[in-house]
Amino acid sequence: MSASVSSKLVYLDENATATPDPEVMKAVFEWQSTWPANASSVHSLGRRARGAIEQSRRQVAQALGVNSRHLTFTSGATEALHTLIAGLLKPKDHVIVSAVEHPAVWGALSKLDVEIEIIAVNEQGQVDPQDFRKAKKSNTCLAIMMAAQNEIGTIYPIKEIATALGNTPLLVDAVQAFGKLSLKLEETGASYAVISGHKVGAPQGVGAIWSKGGQSFSPLLKGGAQERGRRAGTENVSAIVGLGFAASRMEQRLKKQIDLVQLREKFRQNIQDLFPNEFSIVGDFSTETSWEETILNPSWLRHGQLPNTLSLLALQGEGDLLLQQLDLAGFCLSAGSACSSGALEPSPVLQALGLSAKQASRGLRLSMGIQTSDEDLRALIRQLTLMYKS
Ligand SMILES: Cc1ncc(COP(=O)(O)O)c(C=O)c1O
Numbered sequence: 001m002s003a004s005v006s007s008k009l010v011y012l013d014e015n016a017t018a019t020p021d022p023e024v025m026k027a028v029f030e031w032q033s034t035w036p037a038n039a040s041s042v043h044s045l046g047r048r049a050r051g052a053i054e055q056s057r058r059q060v061a062q063a064l065g066v067n068s069r070h071l072t073f074t075s076g077a078t079e080a081l082h083t084l085i086a087g088l089l090k091p092k093d094h095v096i097v098s099a100v101e102h103p104a105v106w107g108a109l110s111k112l113d114v115e116i117e118i119i120a121v122n123e124q125g126q127v128d129p130q131d132f133r134k135a136k137k138s139n140t141c142l143a144i145m146m147a148a149q150n151e152i153g154t155i156y157p158i159k160e161i162a163t164a165l166g167n168t169p170l171l172v173d174a175v176q177a178f179g180k181l182s183l184k185l186e187e188t189g190a191s192y193a194v195i196s197g198h199k200v201g202a203p204q205g206v207g208a209i210w211s212k213g214g215q216s217f218s219p220l221l222k223g224g225a226q227e228r229g230r231r232a233g234t235e236n237v238s239a240i241v242g243l244g245f246a247a248s249r250m251e252q253r254l255k256k257q258i259d260l261v262q263l264r265e266k267f268r269q270n271i272q273d274l275f276p277n278e279f280s281i282v283g284d285f286s287t288e289t290s291w292e293e294t295i296l297n298p299s300w301l302r303h304g305q306l307p308n309t310l311s312l313l314a315l316q317g318e319g320d321l322l323l324q325q326l327d328l329a330g331f332c333l334s335a336g337s338a339c340s341s342g343a344l345e346p347s348p349v350l351q352a353l354g355l356s357a358k359q360a361s362r363g364l365r366l367s368m369g370i371q372t373s374d375e376d377l378r379a380l381i382r383q384l385t386l387m388y389k390s
Pocket of ligand 1: 015016075076077078079102104146148149150173175176195196197205206207
């Protein structure tokens, strides 16, 4: 292993957890350190906490283009997905699910006695919306499709899928799209969506469910009457404050995504020019739409790739070893989704794209954040040069 060319840590694992937004964290610490009372208490401090939660709800609602009364706070997207999946499906129901969903979806489904129909993807990880229509049966009660893929960055045509599904409700995992694309959920035709705070600079351990028209679902956590009976448990007020504050800064975040595209494209070109025998790029996401339009005004009819994400395949050696070597040199990247990178199994998402298990075990995900600089990516190129060319 060659020496490192980087004297600082270069963090390129934003799809796992985004770099905390310092302004957001300031608000979180301030709240946490000034008597965070229980929001269910009726005294003044409790009412102050309740007020903070409701303000966050309005901020999140504004960022998502929805009514704040239709939002339920949770401990994150995994809980949100489990809540909706368990709360909307009955035994023997038929559910349509894309092949590239997050493990949280598969985990929630595995606990139920339901009939699962999987929608295949092409080599870009893209689905055909009409496959959702064709998969419908008389007992289809739900379809599940993410808005953007966490490992490869594919953006999905949610509106077309919702249209193809007709009256079958669509649950959208919007975790990776939130903060990277303008999300106006009411316009998508979806019925439910979930988001997570730690992908947008807010703390870990907070997320939310949106249900169209405030449609009810039975709660996963039963107990107190918090969140209007939809999610029992004392609210994590400071984390909710963080999510709200991060949501209120969404416009700046989205504008920075446009700059990331240029960095990412330059890096992609460098990889193709300098390492044609060492790496290949997963997917060809060229679209006719401008990136600015894709990010700031997604019609949800277009395809494309998240502005910050690039998925590579190492053509030689072991993927895990490469990650470790980069880690030792100060570069934080991921093999695929963070949840599976501790394990040695090849990425199921890359396999769903048609790659062999061997190829899928050599996946490398770069996901940039709003603080990623050209110098960070140049340092990575220098590091790879040191590792492969010296
Ligand atoms: C697409 C997607 N869905 C769901 C989750 C789970 O979110 P959380 O960490 O809030 O439970 C993640 C997190 O990696 C994700 O990327």
